[in-house]
Amino acid sequence: MFFSSRSESTTDRVDTKEFWVNMPNLISHLKKVAEQKPQATYYNVDMIKYQVSAEGIQSTPLNLAVSWRGDATNIDLRIDYKYNTEALAAPVPLHDIHFLVPVDGGIAKLQAMIPPATWNPEQQTIQWKIPSLSHRSENGGVGALLGRFQMIEGPCKPSQLAVQFTSEGSTLSGCDIQLVGTGYRLSLIKKRFAAGEFKYQKQWLTVWFVDISARRHFSAL
Numbered sequence: 001m002f003f004s005s006r007s008e009s010t011t012d013r014v015d016t017k018e019f020w021v022n023m024p025n026l027i028s029h030l031k032k033v034a035e036q037k038p039q040a041t042y043y044n045v046d047m048i049k050y051q052v053s054a055e056g057i058q059s060t061p062l063n064l065a066v067s068w069r070g071d072a073t074n075i076d077l078r079i080d081y082k083y084n085t086e087a088l089a090a091p092v093p094l095h096d097i098h099f100l101v102p103v104d105g106g107i108a109k110l111q112a113m114i115p116p117a118t119w120n121p122e123q124q125t126i127q128w129k130i131p132s133l134s135h136r137s138e139n140g141g142v143g144a145l146l147g148r149f150q151m152i153e154g155p156c157k158p159s160q161l162a163v164q165f166t167s168e169g170s171t172l173s174g175c176d177i178q179l180v181g182t183g184y185r186l187s188l189i190k191k192r193f194a195a196g197e198f199k200y201q202k203q204w205l206t207v208w209f210v211d212i213s214a215r216r217h218f219s220a221l
Contacts (some may be wrong), residue, residue, distance in 0.1 A: 019048070042187070048177065061087045061094060061172070062133070062195075066161050072154040074111075076147070077101065077126075079161065083133050083141025089174035093134035097165040099145060100127045106153035114146040133165075168192040 026045070033043045057063045065080040079099060085091040102125050110119050117128045128145045135141050149156070171191050179186045 021047075050175075057084070059087055059172075060084060061167070062097070062163065062165065064161065064163065066158075068156065068158040070151075070154075070156065073151055075103070075105070075149045075151060075154065075156040077103070077145075077149070078147075079128075079145040081133075081143055081145070083135055083137065085135050087172060088170050089172070090170040091135050092167050092169040093132045093136075094165045094167050095132050097130040097133055098127060098163065099129075100125055100162045100164075101147075102159045103147075103149060103156060104153075104159065105149075105151040105156035107149050107151065109150040110147075111150055112146065112148040117145070117147065164195050166192065166194040 029045070030043055034040070037043070061084050063082040063084050067076075067078045067080075069076045069078075079101070081099075083094065102123070104124060107119075107121070107124065113119070113126070115128065117126050119126050126147055133141050137143075169191060170193075172193055177186070177189055
């Protein structure tokens with residue numbers, strides 16, 4: 001239904017890639033969808049999906065720093081985070097941000113969580129959730145998460161922080177889409193990116209951003 005070839009753009013600075021749609025196959029697909037959803041006024045068809053891999057805090061929309069301090073009986077965990085506008089084609093908010101950290105050493109007492117977090121005693125993990133974060137948030141999107149634990153089987157070993165989030169309205173690559181030709185139009189283009197695996201431990205940071213898609217809405221046939 002979809003095929004492409006690489007071509008250079010008319011400018012020296014921007015690369016373009018051309019895609020062609022097999023219209024008979026597309027129309028056949030839309031007719032099948034129309035039979036399944038006869039009341040719908042339009043249908044969503046995923047046309048383009050690609051992945052972006054990046055390393056280094058300059059390429060990530062959420063910069064992180066993690067520190068563990070303490071002894072055999074007490075441990076302090078601090079996670080500093082910062083919204084990074086430079087990594088985005090447009091400064092859109094990050095949503096549903098989850099910070100998950102395993103804590104070993106046997107927690108005898110959870111002494112403090114700032115802001116409030118969820119502690120799972122069975123899995124020995126602590127999780128913070130931030131609904132939304134952007135450059136318009138408090139302190140320009142800069143903040144910290146704090147946890148203090150009393151151990152019974154310490155000392156605690158620093159563990160890996162896992163973070164997940166989503167965002168809509170922009171891409172990390174700045175990719176855009178344009179329909180060339182007559183007879184068809186793009187009524188809506190939706191852009192989103194999500195952190196599929198965002199992990200931080202000590203001095204290294206690796207990020208995979210997945211499910212970045214441009215979605216075309218076709219009017220019902």
